[in-house]
Amino acid sequence: MRNIESSDQFVNRHNGVSNRDLPEMLKAIGVSSLDQLINETVPDSIRLKAEMDLPPAMTEYDFLQELQQTARMNRTFKSYIGLGYNGTITPSVLLRNLFQNPGWYTQYTPYQAEIAQGRLEALLNFQTMVSDLAGLPIANASLLDEGTAAAEAMSMFFAQKNKRNKGEAKNQFLVSDEVLPQTIDVLMTRALPLGIEVVVGDWTTFELSEATFGVLLQYPGKSGEVHDYRAFAEKTNAQDIYLTVATDLLSLALLTPPGEWGADAVVGNSQRFGVPMGYGGPHAAFFATKEDFKRQIPGRIIGVSVDRHGNKAFRMALQTREQHIRREKATSNICTAQALLAVMASMYAVYHGPKGIKAIASRVHELAKALEARLTALGFEQVNSAYFDTLRIKADAAAMKAVQGAALEAETNFYYTDGHIQISLDETVNLDEVDRLAQIFAQATGRTASTTDLPDVGARIPDALARESEYLTHPKFNLYHTETNMMRYLKELENKDLSLVHSMIPLGSCTMKLNAATELIPVSWPEFANLHPFVPTDQAKGYQKVFNELEAWLSEITGFAACSLQPNSGAQGEYAGLLTIRAYHHAKGDTHRDVALIPDSAHGTNPASAVMAGMKVVVVKCDEQGNIDLADLKAKAEKYRDTLSALMVTYPSTHGVFETEIREICQIIHDNGGKVYMDGANMNAQVGLTSPGIIDADVCHLNLHKTFAIPHGGGGPGMGPICVNESLKPFLPKHVLVETGGEKGIGAVSATPYGSASILLISYAYIKMLGKRGLTNASKAAILNANYIKARLQSRYDVLFTGAKGHSAHELIIDLRPFKSMVSAEDVAKRLIDYGFHAPTLSWPVPNTVMIEPTESESKDELDRFCDAMLAIREEIDEIARGDAAPDNNVLVNAPHTLQLATADNWELPYSRSKAVYPLPYLHHGHKFWASVGRVDNAFGDRNLVCTCPPMEAYEEDAV
Numbered sequence: 001m002r003n004i005e006s007s008d009q010f011v012n013r014h015n016g017v018s019n020r021d022l023p024e025m026l027k028a029i030g031v032s033s034l035d036q037l038i039n040e041t042v043p044d045s046i047r048l049k050a051e052m053d054l055p056p057a058m059t060e061y062d063f064l065q066e067l068q069q070t071a072r073m074n075r076t077f078k079s080y081i082g083l084g085y086n087g088t089i090t091p092s093v094l095l096r097n098l099f100q101n102p103g104w105y106t107q108y109t110p111y112q113a114e115i116a117q118g119r120l121e122a123l124l125n126f127q128t129m130v131s132d133l134a135g136l137p138i139a140n141a142s143l144l145d146e147g148t149a150a151a152e153a154m155s156m157f158f159a160q161k162n163k164r165n166k167g168e169a170k171n172q173f174l175v176s177d178e179v180l181p182q183t184i185d186v187l188m189t190r191a192l193p194l195g196i197e198v199v200v201g202d203w204t205t206f207e208l209s210e211a212t213f214g215v216l217l218q219y220p221g222k223s224g225e226v227h228d229y230r231a232f233a234e235k236t237n238a239q240d241i242y243l244t245v246a247t248d249l250l251s252l253a254l255l256t257p258p259g260e261w262g263a264d265a266v267v268g269n270s271q272r273f274g275v276p277m278g279y280g281g282p283h284a285a286f287f288a289t290k291e292d293f294k295r296q297i298p299g300r301i302i303g304v305s306v307d308r309h310g311n312k313a314f315r316m317a318l319q320t321r322e323q324h325i326r327r328e329k330a331t332s333n334i335c336t337a338q339a340l341l342a343v344m345a346s347m348y349a350v351y352h353g354p355k356g357i358k359a360i361a362s363r364v365h366e367l368a369k370a371l372e373a374r375l376t377a378l379g380f381e382q383v384n385s386a387y388f389d390t391l392r393i394k395a396d397a398a399a400m401k402a403v404q405g406a407a408l409e410a411e412t413n414f415y416y417t418d419g420h421i422q423i424s425l426d427e428t429v430n431l432d433e434v435d436r437l438a439q440i441f442a443q444a445t446g447r448t449a450s451t452t453d454l455p456d457v458g459a460r461i462p463d464a465l466a467r468e469s470e471y472l473t474h475p476k477f478n479l480y481h482t483e484t485n486m487m488r489y490l491k492e493l494e495n496k497d498l499s500l501v502h503s504m505i506p507l508g509s510c511t512m513k514l515n516a517a518t519e520l521i522p523v524s525w526p527e528f529a530n531l532h533p534f535v536p537t538d539q540a541k542g543y544q545k546v547f548n549e550l551e552a553w554l555s556e557i558t559g560f561a562a563c564s565l566q567p568n569s570g571a572q573g574e575y576a577g578l579l580t581i582r583a584y585h586h587a588k589g590d591t592h593r594d595v596a597l598i599p600d601s602a603h604g605t606n607p608a609s610a611v612m613a614g615m616k617v618v619v620v621k622c623d624e625q626g627n628i629d630l631a632d633l634k635a636k637a638e639k640y641r642d643t644l645s646a647l648m649v650t651y652p653s654t655h656g657v658f659e660t661e662i663r664e665i666c667q668i669i670h671d672n673g674g675k676v677y678m679d680g681a682n683m684n685a686q687v688g689l690t691s692p693g694i695i696d697a698d699v700c701h702l703n704l705h706k707t708f709a710i711p712h713g714g715g716g717p718g719m720g721p722i723c724v725n726e727s728l729k730p731f732l733p734k735h736v737l738v739e740t741g742g743e744k745g746i747g748a749v750s751a752t753p754y755g756s757a758s759i760l761l762i763s764y765a766y767i768k769m770l771g772k773r774g775l776t777n778a779s780k781a782a783i784l785n786a787n788y789i790k791a792r793l794q795s796r797y798d799v800l801f802t803g804a805k806g807h808s809a810h811e812l813i814i815d816l817r818p819f820k821s822m823v824s825a826e827d828v829a830k831r832l833i834d835y836g837f838h839a840p841t842l843s844w845p846v847p848n849t850v851m852i853e854p855t856e857s858e859s860k861d862e863l864d865r866f867c868d869a870m871l872a873i874r875e876e877i878d879e880i881a882r883g884d885a886a887p888d889n890n891v892l893v894n895a896p897h898t899l900q901l902a903t904a905d906n907w908e909l910p911y912s913r914s915k916a917v918y919p920l921p922y923l924h925h926g927h928k929f930w931a932s933v934g935r936v937d938n939a940f941g942d943r944n945l946v947c948t949c950p951p952m953e954a955y956e957e958d959a960v
């Protein structure tokens, strides 16, 4: 609840409901106090009795003041470390209008295509950009980072090969030692539970054997060398071995793309397309491949379809491949990816266009050559024969030490490795900077750098590998090169999309709460934004302070002993957490424990992650109340007592209920030798009230992009740290380049040790500004809001699955099955658009229902508007039932109604225009949102899959 008066308390800005509204809401719910509601909702047996050991609340102003001090503890040296992360210039027009704009960053994943055409178009641009540059026809709309993208390629090809090849398993994956070290780390972790043998070595001597299913190369290599892989690719192609190439998009403006010389998949990170390094993220990784694999490609893929009026419309394609449908047979567990950053990178390409991108790439390359000339003149030997942006300078121990000393003094980082100094240049460099870098080497050797009479370096991109094909030829990459045009294009797309700037997004399980400006602002501060993830740790002390505190707080909130901030999404947290369980069993010699019990109501990522962790999924039933069927659980736990590894359980359940038997459930698992993994997506109902530790789970992940205020970004970024109890603490993930994790830790699960480090600041700010009381208050307010909606809707809708005392937790499920003969849940979802709202979670966890989660950030007014809309829709259903509206031609099945339709000269529908588009008075007062297209035809799009930008004429059609 909001505190009385003091408007400088952040809790009063974060929580939507005021003390003035409270009595009426409590009365509607039928309780006399908020505490009564909470006591009746959260079972006493699991209530947190003591106050959490967390800091007190800070005002927004005080927090920013203090964080500035912390920021200054980071040292913003110029980094030329490379290894997949480079300096970049974020065009100001993108920084202001996109990255820092809640109209973009508070969007949800574009499941409701009719109110998401803006970001869908931007993501289609991303796919087109990746596809063009990589030279392959299909690309997805982002993955989490380069390491996991490479791992996705490995597992996709492993599955593909062994599907076709029913005999001897082909399980060998050859990885060039020119692949980035963090990518190899992530691959090793991923390969282990799947039984894939990763062999790292010199690609020139690779022996392609009967067991080899795939190869991974890096182009340009880790050393910076641009290897000519063409003959090698011919060999892999001839032997039907899948070739994946990790690459740098900018280099492909100058180099022949891997798709043109035989790669089956091309992966990498688009970070240097305008997205700051952020000490490791977030950035959008990419994945391009051939047509053959379009149904296997991991992550979201955007496609082109048509709406009911025949107009072109975008939507997420092939959703049936995803975990929500395919569960343990899904191609990958990727759910949240990096949508916002993919939009950033695509807009960078839109703004610069093909000529601009080529100019940037050429300048970087020429400056690298200019630096080589200067260093050669100083007597250094540069060993790469062909390179794009990276020099590799030979240096004995003494020279290395001297250069490192001079570089540190000049606040500059190079990469020092096995007898060489590597320098990767980027678009922030100019000729003066090149001279400054040469000066560092000169000073280290006591010589004078010269800028005249320099040796001619010659061609460093061999003719044979120089790119000839065109890219980014589509008009979208050629129309918006002035700031005016770019600004308007961004606004045009933003205006098509409904986000939290318009109305509540009541998505059950996804917790779309306030993403406060004060939480977001520090992410763009240079002290946080410009750090390379592999700088010496003594340059990142500010970040270390934030991590240490955040780890301690998240451990306290979950009631656990330790925390790893590495996983980049909830699903990655599941995977990481299950791997710690696997490692625990293996450490005890219980290598045969590989069964994961998963309730049938679990989120689709659960079974998909379990399979990735090498586990066999056994499904546990739920009863009619949506609770885990205790008898079935017990029977299965006992049946598999010798092989039981883990139970994955969501708490409160995916049905939005605090199951009273949760302790007993955990006990059954422990008694049979298993560990309990708690899916923490529903932490918003728990913080300060109970915890995974109290219910006796062993590990959980937290979706920081749900409960802890990181914005959803239209489908990412996110963060999914895991918290564990003492027994699993030794197994927390490590990282090859930075010391972190448990003493017997599993390998890396992300490319960087702290995942998308820069957005951890958001959750840090959230906890600091709410403080221990505010956090508990927020949980209570979330439960209050959900129960208020329930109170208002329950006379007209069936509310499924309430707790022992008839309350919901922080979300509620409304049953639409009784109306199935008339309208579907989808019709209701689309009709809500006409009422200015985003649909709740649709048909999950129960088909033909909607799951509503208002969060604590919504005010009573907004909750009332939403309830009014839901009740009006209920009336509209009754009209069909009564025969007052045609079953196949009514406001529901025709929804959403577009502006073009409503203002067309002909109106042929059997109801009035105002009923169609202004059905309630509040819509006249600033709450109207127009769908930019009519109902989108998903099946058509899947049958005619197009996932790059369609011809321009398609954008200009304006038929109704």
Ligand SMILES: *Cc1c(COP(=O)(O)O)cnc(C)c1O
Binding pocket: 334, 335, 336, 509, 510, 569, 570, 571, 572, 603, 605, 606, 650, 654, 679, 681, 682, 703, 718, 720
């Ligand atoms: C959101 C969610 C996940 C997956 O999280 P991502 O960050 O999207 O990978 C898992 N389980 C539940 C219950 C969720 O709501």
